[in-house]
Amino acid sequence: MDFAVFLVQCLNAVQYGLLLFLVASGLTLIFGILGVINLAHGSFYMIGAYLAYALAPLAAAHSGGGFPAALAIGVVLSIVFGYVLEWVFVSYLYEREHLQQVLMTYGLILVFEELRSIALGDDVHGVAVPEWLAGSVPLGGVMTYPVYRLFMSGVCLLVALALYAVIARTRVGMAIRAGATNREMAQALGVDIRLLYRIVFAAGVALAVFAGMLAAPVTSVYPGMGNQVLIVSFVVVVIGGIGSIRGALLASLLVGFVDTFGNVLVPQIAGVLVYVLMAAILLWRPEGLFRTG
Amino acid sequence: MPAEILLESIDLSRRFGGLLAVDRASLTLARGEVHALIGTNGAGKSTLVNVLSGEIAASGGKVRLSGCDVTRWTQPRRARAGLGRSYQRTTIFAHASVFENCRLAAQAHFQRAYDLWSDATRCSDATRAAEQAIAQANLSAQARRVAGTLSHGQKRQLEIAMCLATGPSVLLLDEPLAGMGPEETDRMLLLLEALKPGHAVLLVEHDMDAVFRIADRITVMVSGRVIATGEPAAIRGNADVQSAYLGEIGDDMPQAAGIG
Amino acid sequence: MKFRRFAILVRQTSAWRGWPLAVAVVVLAVFPHVGGDFYVDLVLTTMILSIFALSLELLVGRTGLVSFGHAAFFGIAAYATALLSPSGAAPSHAWLLPAGVATAALAAAVIGAFCLRARGVYFIMVTLAFAQMTYFVFHDTKLAGGSDGLYLNVKPALTLDGITIVDLRNPRTFYYATLVLLVLVYAVLAAIGRSRFGHALAGIRANEQRMRAAGFSTYGYKLAAFTLAGALAGIAGFLHAVKDGFVSPEILAWHQSGAVLLMLILGGIGTLRGAVLGAFAFVLMKELFQSEALFGAFAKHWQLPLGLAVIACVALMPNGIVALPTQLRRFRAPLLNAG
Numbered sequence: 057m058d059f060a061v062f063l064v065q066c067l068n069a070v071q072y073g074l075l076l077f078l079v080a081s082g083l084t085l086i087f088g089i090l091g092v093i094n095l096a097h098g099s100f101y102m103i104g105a106y107l108a109y110a111l112a113p114l115a116a117a118h119s120g121g122g123f124p125a126a127l128a129i130g131v132v133l134s135i136v137f138g139y140v141l142e143w144v145f146v147s148y149l150y151e152r153e154h155l156q157q158v159l160m161t162y163g164l165i166l167v168f169e170e171l172r173s174i175a176l177g178d179d180v181h182g183v184a185v186p187e188w189l190a191g192s193v194p195l196g197g198v199m200t201y202p203v204y205r206l207f208m209s210g211v212c213l214l215v216a217l218a219l220y221a222v223i224a225r226t227r228v229g230m231a232i233r234a235g236a237t238n239r240e241m242a243q244a245l246g247v248d249i250r251l252l253y254r255i256v257f258a259a260g261v262a263l264a265v266f267a268g269m270l271a272a273p274v275t276s277v278y279p280g281m282g283n284q285v286l287i288v289s290f291v292v293v294v295i296g297g298i299g300s301i302r303g304a305l306l307a308s309l310l311v312g313f314v315d316t317f318g319n320v321l322v323p324q325i326a327g328v329l330v331y332v333l334m335a336a337i338l339l340w341r342p343e344g345l346f347r348t349g
Numbered sequence: 350m351p352a353e354i355l356l357e358s359i360d361l362s363r364r365f366g367g368l369l370a371v372d373r374a375s376l377t378l379a380r381g382e383v384h385a386l387i388g389t390n391g392a393g394k395s396t397l398v399n400v401l402s403g404e405i406a407a408s409g410g411k412v413r414l415s416g417c418d419v420t421r422w423t424q425p426r427r428a429r430a431g432l433g434r435s436y437q438r439t440t441i442f443a444h445a446s447v448f449e450n451c452r453l454a455a456q457a458h459f460q461r462a463y464d465l466w467s468d469a470t471r472c473s474d475a476t477r478a479a480e481q482a483i484a485q486a487n488l489s490a491q492a493r494r495v496a497g498t499l500s501h502g503q504k505r506q507l508e509i510a511m512c513l514a515t516g517p518s519v520l521l522l523d524e525p526l527a528g529m530g531p532e533e534t535d536r537m538l539l540l541l542e543a544l545k546p547g548h549a550v551l552l553v554e555h556d557m558d559a560v561f562r563i564a565d566r567i568t569v570m571v572s573g574r575v576i577a578t579g580e581p582a583a584i585r586g587n588a589d590v591q592s593a594y595l596g597e598i599g600d601d602m603p604q605a606a607g608i609g
Numbered sequence: 610m611k612f613r614r615f616a617i618l619v620r621q622t623s624a625w626r627g628w629p630l631a632v633a634v635v636v637l638a639v640f641p642h643v644g645g646d647f648y649v650d651l652v653l654t655t656m657i658l659s660i661f662a663l664s665l666e667l668l669v670g671r672t673g674l675v676s677f678g679h680a681a682f683f684g685i686a687a688y689a690t691a692l693l694s695p696s697g698a699a700p701s702h703a704w705l706l707p708a709g710v711a712t713a714a715l716a717a718a719v720i721g722a723f724c725l726r727a728r729g730v731y732f733i734m735v736t737l738a739f740a741q742m743t744y745f746v747f748h749d750t751k752l753a754g755g756s757d758g759l760y761l762n763v764k765p766a767l768t769l770d771g772i773t774i775v776d777l778r779n780p781r782t783f784y785y786a787t788l789v790l791l792v793l794v795y796a797v798l799a800a801i802g803r804s805r806f807g808h809a810l811a812g813i814r815a816n817e818q819r820m821r822a823a824g825f826s827t828y829g830y831k832l833a834a835f836t837l838a839g840a841l842a843g844i845a846g847f848l849h850a851v852k853d854g855f856v857s858p859e860i861l862a863w864h865q866s867g868a869v870l871l872m873l874i875l876g877g878i879g880t881l882r883g884a885v886l887g888a889f890a891f892v893l894m895k896e897l898f899q900s901e902a903l904f905g906a907f908a909k910h911w912q913l914p915l916g917l918a919v920i921a922c923v924a925l926m927p928n929g930i931v932a933l934p935t936q937l938r939r940f941r942a943p944l945l946n947a948g
Contacts, residue, residue, distance in 0.1 A: 093730050148924065154730055155675045159874055159923045162867045166916025174910060283863070287741045290734040298730065327749050331742035335723050338735065342726040402822070428824035440819040442812065453812050456805055457824030463833055465801055469808040515823050 060199040065316055071205050073312025074212035078267035079285055080292040080304045081219060082260030088299020089232060089256050092149050095161040098286025099168040100138075100261050104130060104268020105277045106172055109181045116184065123186035130269045131262050138261030142254045150253075169279070178279050183272040208270055215263070219301060232256060288315075291334045297344025306345060352379030354416075355549040356401065356432070356519045361410035363393075363400050370396040372573040373410065378519060378549040383541060385552045385560045388570035389593065394553050395437070397570070398521050401551070402434040403427045414519065429458065433517030435508045437524045437553075443497035447488055447507055450496050451479035455514040479514050486510035487540060502533030509540065520550045526559055538563050561585075569593070630882065634792060641784055649784065655892045656787050657848045660794050662872040662884040664841030667798060669870070670879040671807065672834045673814030674725075675733050677866050678740025681720065682839035684861035686713035686846030688747060691759045691856045709850070710843040716743075717839020721832050740866055748858035758857030761850055787848055791885075794841055798881055801837075810834055875922055877929025886930050894918055 083097045107130050114129075115122035145164070149157045185204045192200035223229035231252055268281075275281065292311055296303025314333050318326040337345070356378040363371040371393045378384050388394050399405045401412055403424035412420045419427050428434070442450050455478040456469070470476075483492050486506045491499060496507060505525055512520055525541075526534050534556065541563055544550060554560050560567065561581050568578045571593045577584055584590055637656070641649050665679045689712035690705060724735045746752065753759050801807045812820045813827050821827050850856050859865075868891065876887025897903065898911035898918075926933065 087730065093733065152927070154733060155669070155870065155874065155878070156923050156927055158675065158677065158733060159867070159871055160920050162871075163916040163919030163923070166912040166919065170910045170913035170916065174913075287738060287863070291738050294727070294731055294734050294738070324750065327745040328742055331738055334735065334738055338723050338726050342728070343731065404818075404821075423826070424821045425824050425826040428822055434822045436819075436822070440816050440822075442815045442819070444815070453808055454819075454823040456809065457820070463830070464805040465807075466804055468803050469805045470803075472805060511819070511823065 060195055063195060064199055064201060065320055066313075067201055067205065067209070069313040069316035070309065071209045071212075071312075072316055073309035074209050074216065075267055075271055076285070076288060076292060076312060077216060077305050077308035078212055078263050078270075080289040080296070080308055081216075081301055082263040083289050084293045084296065084298055084300065084304045085232075085256055086260045087293070090146070090150065090253050092146060093154055093157050093161070094146075094260075095158060095286065096164040096168060097260070097264055097289065098282035098284070099165050100134070100264035100282075101268040101271075101285050102172070102279075102282030103168065104134070104265035104270075105183075105272040105275070105281060106176055106268075107133070107265065108183050108269040108272035109277045110176065112183050115186065123189075127266065127269055131266055134262040134265035135258045137265075138258030139254055141261070142257040146257055147250070147253070165282070169282075173279070180276060180278040182276050185273040204273060208274070211270060212267075215266070216305060223301060228252075228255070288330065291330055293344075294334055295337045295344060297346040300344065300346040303344055303346035352381060354379050355414070356551070357411075357413040358397070358401060359411040359413065361397065361400055361412065362408045363396055363405065364408040370573050371400060374570070374573070374575045375410075376568050376575065376578060378551055380518070380547070380549050381545055382565040383545060383550045383552055383563050385554055385564035385567045386570065387554065387557070387560060387567060391572075392570040393573040394570055395523065396573075398434070398523055398551070398553055402432060402521055425457070428515060428517070431516070431518040432521070433512040433515055433519065434521040435512045435523060435525060437527055439504045439508055441496045441504060441507050441511065443495075445496060446493050447483060447496055447499070447510070448479060448492045450507060451482050451510050451514040452476060454511040455479045455482070455516075458515045475514075478516060482510045482513035485513055485540075485543070487536070502529050502536065505529065505533075505537065506540065513544075518548060520544065520548050521553075522550060523553050524555065525552070526554060526556050534559055630795075633885075634788070637788055638785070641781060651892065651896070653784050653787060653852065655889050656791050657845050657852065658869070658872065658892065659885045659888040660787075660791055660848070661842055661845035662869055662876075662888045663791075663794050663798055663881060664838045664845065665869050666873055666878075666881060666884040667801070667810075667841070668834055668838040669873055670884075671802065671814065672810040672831060674831060674835065675870070676724075676736040676835075676838075677733050677863065677870065678720075678724075678736035678738075679838070679842055679869055680861050680863070680865035681740040681743040682713040682717050682842040683846040683849070683865065684747065684856075684858070685716045685743060686710060686843030687850040687856045687860055688753050688759065688846075689713070689843075690847045690850040691761045692753055694761050706844070706847050709847040710840050713843025713846060714836055714840035717842075718832065718836045721835035721839070725828060725831050725835065737863060737866070740861065740863060744858060744861040744863070747861055753856075756858060758855055761854040761856070783852065790844060790848065794844060795881055795885070798841075802881070806830070806833070871919060873929075874927070875929055877931035880929075880931050883929050883931045890930060 079097070079101055082100075083094065086092055086094050086097070108126065111126040111129060115126040118125060145160075149160060152160075185202075189204045189207050191203045193203055193206065195201045221229075223232055288311065292304060292307040295310065296305075296307030310333065311330055314329050315326065318329040322329070354377050358374055358376055360373040360375055361371060362369065362373055374393070374397055376384070376386075386394050386397070396405070400407050403419070403422060403426070407420055410420075411418055414427060414430055414432055417430070419430065419432075422430075442453070445453070452469075452472075452475050455475040456472065459472060459474040459478065480489075480492075483489055486509050488503065488506055488510055491503060496504070499507060505527070509520075509522070509525060512522075522541075526537055529537065538559060541550060541552070552560070552564065564581055566579065567581055567584045569576050569584060569587075569590050576593060577587045577590050579587070637652065640652055644652070661679075661683055664682075665676065668674045668676055668679070686709040690709040693708050694705060720736075720739045724732060724739060727735045748756050809820070809825055809830055813825070813830060817827050846860075849860065872887035872891045873884055874887070875890045876885065877883030895911070895915060898914045899908055901908040904911075926936070928936065
């Protein structure tokens with residue numbers, strides 16, 4: 057493998073890992089703070105991708121500003137959606153045991169899949185990359201790299217930094233960390249736990265939807281995409297440790313590299329490599345690399 | 350006749366990241382004695398008991414059970430070798446009867462490991478051990494009652510009975526008197542007194558009156574280190590102990606006259 | 610005098626708690642003679658799923674280990690059956706059934722050894738992940754036909770010295786063989802439930818820490834339960850492979866693992882009859898929602914009402930069908946008091 061190819065694969069790995077981080081961080085936050093295991097998280101990603109497809113005409117009509125506008129609309133919609141969903145459904149899951157949470161959110165997956173099927177059909181769709189991001193950047197002498205993928209990585213990195221800043225530096229973040237370790241204590245200190253949970257859940261949904269919208273031009277939009285990303289996100293959370301953003305980042309990048317280079321070097325068993333990685337980590341650190349609490 | 354040392358910790362340490370929860374703690378437990386472990390909150394008593402019982406691994410030092418080095422042994426293995434443990438928060442099986450609770454605990458000691466066929470109710474060894482443990486814990490009258498319906502004091506007694514059902518030689522009791530009124534405390538102390546002859550008992554407690562009534566020896570821990578070990582009278586008079594407790598539970602320290 | 614003894618006998622017999630089960634077995638035994646082909650086939654499929662559900666009940670209900678990857682062992686046994694069946698004469702299921710079950714048991718032992726290092730929610734996630742891994746192995750590789758699936762060459766028969774004793778190619782025989790296996794699995798699990806091993810598992814579910822403190826090496830017990838559950842799922846997998854003579858990777862999909870968990874909660878976690886009831890309830894629900902006679906063109910979106918039904922059932926009947934009588938009684942009691 058010459059250097060240019062190696063560099064391209066590294067960039068791909070980072071891009072995939074960062075995208076995965078967006079989804080997995082939502083999952084780990086929802087589990088770490090709300091204590092809810094949410095199987096429907098992959099569905100939000102799928103909804104994001106289909107949303108990008110549905111909003112594509114809008115984006116195309118306003119070239120230049122259309123795409124960011126579509127992203128913004130998607131984020132706002134998903135925050136509202138997440139807020140309402142927590143209020144109406146998820147809040148009833150807090151007191152229940154894991155098996156019930158698993159099955160109820162599994163039912164939610166079925167509902168979302170079918171609603172999408174009814175509204176937008178089951179076809180595979182492509183989403184066009186916006187013009188101003190459509191080019192390629194030269195790499196080395198021979199290879200080029202798509203600008204859009206660099207854009208994706210950049211945006212994901214910004215979001216990761218913003219997430220870090222919010223959790224580590226703001227009062228909301230402090231409330232989140234307090235809520236994660238001690239619910240009653242946080243409540244006693246005057247933190248409105250119900251509101252906090254609603255915000256965290258909405259944020260988790262928004263992250264997944266945003267990731268789906270961002271990924272749509274690259275992965276195309278197809279019915280099973282939610283389930284795929286869900287299971288890999290679970291692997292990331294297991295490796296990184298529940299509730300740990302740092303762990304999710306590290307694990308996402310790890311999975312990104314293993315998967316990308318696996319597909320290049322040993323394509324026959326590439327699908328299995330990520331699970332082998334998980335098994336190895338399980339032997340060494342059963343509660344993830346950075347467990348909290 | 351020198352007492353037989355059943356449990357020994359030698360320079361035992363346990364580190365959590367940067368925090369040294371237990372710092373080179375050494376103590377011995379001999380048959381026929383109640384050895385109380387006291388200390389301020391956060392002194393490392395519970396951690397020490399967890400390391401002794403095998404629930405968490407030691408970062409350094411050794412644990413010896415009847416002379417055998419068990420530092421690397423898992424908790425179940427130590428339990429089968431005679432190290433019993435009761436918990437501060439009651440861990441009984443609330444839905445089963447008192448008798449069933451003890452029989453299940455006794456099963457660990459008497460059954461073949463993966464007995465898929467023998468009916469659980471037909472193990473006469475476990476049944477006998479359970480009945481004996483229940484008698485020792487003074488719960489015979491409640492043997493058929495559902496554990497969840499017992500009073501708090503009775504539940505703590507059951508906790509001890511489950512410990513006894515496995516036939517241990519060493520008992521690590523973590524605050525058995527927690528949440529008990531004076532009558533229940535008296536009953537529990539009588540129980541512990543009756544257990545002395547065959548066992549070595551390590552008692553972690555905050556109730557100083559009770560400690561000074563029952564303990565044969567006392568070890569004091571502060572910030573993870575053992576600062577004093579000895580007979581109750583010596584501990585009471587120990588300057589280090591007094592200064593450590595001053596303002597903490599200094600007012601609770603029983604005065605020299607009339608107690609013990 | 611004789612009348613009195615007779616009356617006592619009648620009272621004792623009617624008090625026997627095994628009546629519902631005996632009646633169910635008789636109904637199932639008689640069904641092929643009265644039902645149409647389609648319904649007999651449906652009942653057959655449900656009996657196979659009942660065995661599958663019963664195997665998971667040991668893990669989830671008795672030991673408290675929620676596995677979201679149990680379909681892996683069902684599928685591995687089914688594929689093993691298909692792969693090991695020779696292309697010539699009918700293979701004897703005297704060895705094919707044990708072979709399928711043994712493969713599933715071996716896989717369960719290995720996968721369980723890894724998964725059981727994780728606790729609580731991590732355990733649920735890793736079982737899901739490992740099951741997905743086996744799905745990939747069979748779906749993406751050419752090991753066993755890939756996404757197209759694999760045909761069983763010839764259906765097995767039980768032969769002894771060349772004489773056919775039980776010919777599974779005969780649908781009737783296959784139905785009764787399945788019924789016999791269902792009863793056997795049920796009986797075995799009931800016996801295990803009463804055994805010391807079963808009591809230990811129940812203790813582990815209630816409070817693992819206390820069990821360890823008493824001297825039980827809980828990891829070993831959990832692994833044994835996991836392996837046993839995998840082996841029993843293997844019986845169901847074998848039957849599935851033989852029934853249609855065809856296996857496809859979809860039986861390893863996580864939807865299968867979800868479905869069997871659903872069956873357990875529908876029927877009632879913690880009871881064997883709940884597992885069987887849940888399997889029948891699930892199949893009925895699915896048939897209902899897929900019925901074009903009832904829903905017309907909307908029937909192709911059957912997953913929507915199913916998903917809503919899942920949510921409703923888990924929310925309103927968390928203890929399952931078997932607990933309905935008690936639940937209803939509790940609803941009526943305040944009404945009775947008020948009135």
